[in-house]
Amino acid sequence: MSRIGNAPVALPAGVSLDLKAEQVQVKGPKGNLTVPVADGIAVKVDSGSATCSRRDDSPRQRALHGLTRALLANAVEGVSKGYERTLLVVGTGYRAEAKGNGLTLSLGFSHPVEFPLPEGISARVEERNTVIILSGIDKQKIGQVAADIRALRPPDAYKGKGVRYKEERIHLKPGKAAGK
DSSP: OOHHHHSOEEOOTTOEEEEOSSEEEEEETTEEEEEEOOTTEEEEEETTEEEEEESSOOHHHHHHHHHHHHHHHHHHHHHHTOEEEEEEEESTTOEEEEETTEEEEEOSSSSOEEEEOOTTEEEEEETTTTEEEEEESOHHHHHHHHHHHHHHSOOOTTTOOEEEETTOOOOOOOOGGGGO
């Protein structure tokens, strides 16, 4: 029995669901998102909440049951509150700048790195050009964009320089001088 799949998704005021055969359209004050619904999973809307049910108890159906409910809950939260992800740019001379619909990053390369932001994602730079805050309504897209920016210069294991998530902890290795 799926604990996550059976939990109802509360629908805040201003959020509505439009059920179709293989997808659910979630509409809210911040925008619209489409959630795919797998074959064998049914979504029902009751008064103020949505529930997911599955056709049978096969392992694949159980996995898709929880997945569909989680994607639906993320979409409902996204269109009502939105999501943010914070990145830190750490290093001497490392900085970020928001330009138009993209970011310009100075990460120790011989050239600045231009990073275009996909549609639906916005970025602002704060605190002496070292904090990047990504915001949008799609949790999956924000996470992917944050991972792509971090991959441009991941944190160094010896000095900790690079781009990291705000909540990420870096365990620095001792240099070769520490072994003597």
